Amino acid sequence: MQLVFATHNTNKLEEVKKLMPVHIHLVSLSEIGCLEDIPETGESLEENAQIKANYVTENYNLPCFADDTGLLVNALNGAPGVYSARYAGEGKNTEDNMTKLLSEMRSVTDRSAHFKTIIALNLKGETHLFEGIVEGEITSERAGGDGFGYDPIFSPNGYEETFAQLSLKTKNSISHRGKAIQKLMTHLRQLSNV
Ligand code: ITT
Numbered sequence: 001m002q003l004v005f006a007t008h009n010t011n012k013l014e015e016v017k018k019l020m021p022v023h024i025h026l027v028s029l030s031e032i033g034c035l036e037d038i039p040e041t042g043e044s045l046e047e048n049a050q051i052k053a054n055y056v057t058e059n060y061n062l063p064c065f066a067d068d069t070g071l072l073v074n075a076l077n078g079a080p081g082v083y084s085a086r087y088a089g090e091g092k093n094t095e096d097n098m099t100k101l102l103s104e105m106r107s108v109t110d111r112s113a114h115f116k117t118i119i120a121l122n123l124k125g126e127t128h129l130f131e132g133i134v135e136g137e138i139t140s141e142r143a144g145g146d147g148f149g150y151d152p153i154f155s156p157n158g159y160e161e162t163f164a165q166l167s168l169k170t171k172n173s174i175s176h177r178g179k180a181i182q183k184l185m186t187h188l189r190q191l192s193n194v
Pocket of ligand 1: 006007008009012067068069070071084085086094097147148149150151163175177
């Protein structure tokens with residue numbers, strides 16, 4: 001089965017490819033010729049995930065899913081949340097985003113936070129949403145060279161390391177996106193059993 005993953009984020013694509021069973025042929029946006037930036041104009045992760053998936057359905061009429069992810073910090077009332085990509089400005093600069101977040105957290109003692117992923121699947125005329133959450137803490141400084149986005153300053157509960165210090169295999173086994181993808185897979189397996 002061919003399934004489009006509606007993302008331009010190559011790090012996300014690599015993570016998700018590692019989680020796909022062999023019978024699902026994951027196709028990227030560039031592989032279907034979609035090079036344009038899909039505007040994320042929603043006010044929630046759910047809305048944005050659906051906007052991205054619907055864009056592919058409407059313009060390419062292919063089975064697809066999209067994910068929208070946010071980092072929600074409790075002491076900042078859930079910021080940066082749905083605005084995680086643009087936290088430090090429209091340039092969507094990862095380093096600037098981390099610098100801003102560490103600066104906002106300088107004198108904060110409650111450093112608890114969670115990543116949340118919403119996946120929207122458009123298949124056979126139906127939309128299904130899947131959620132994945134991982135709880136953890138914002139570290140006081142960057143650590144690690146792997147991963148992407150806020151990974152160098154997020155340490156999942158139960159680990160000393162940040163996501164950027166853990167292997168991709170470990171990150172995928174506990175992460176927001178890994179959990180949401182597992183739910184997506186369970187759903188797809190149920191469909192193919194019918
Ligand atoms: P697409 O919309 O093309 O999928 P994006 O990078 O814009 O790619 P999101 O809107 O879902 O993706 O991500 C919002 C921000 O959260 C962005 O700055 C990412 O770098 C960050 N982010 C997403 N997943 C992450 C992860 O697993 N670890 C660390 N940061 C992540």
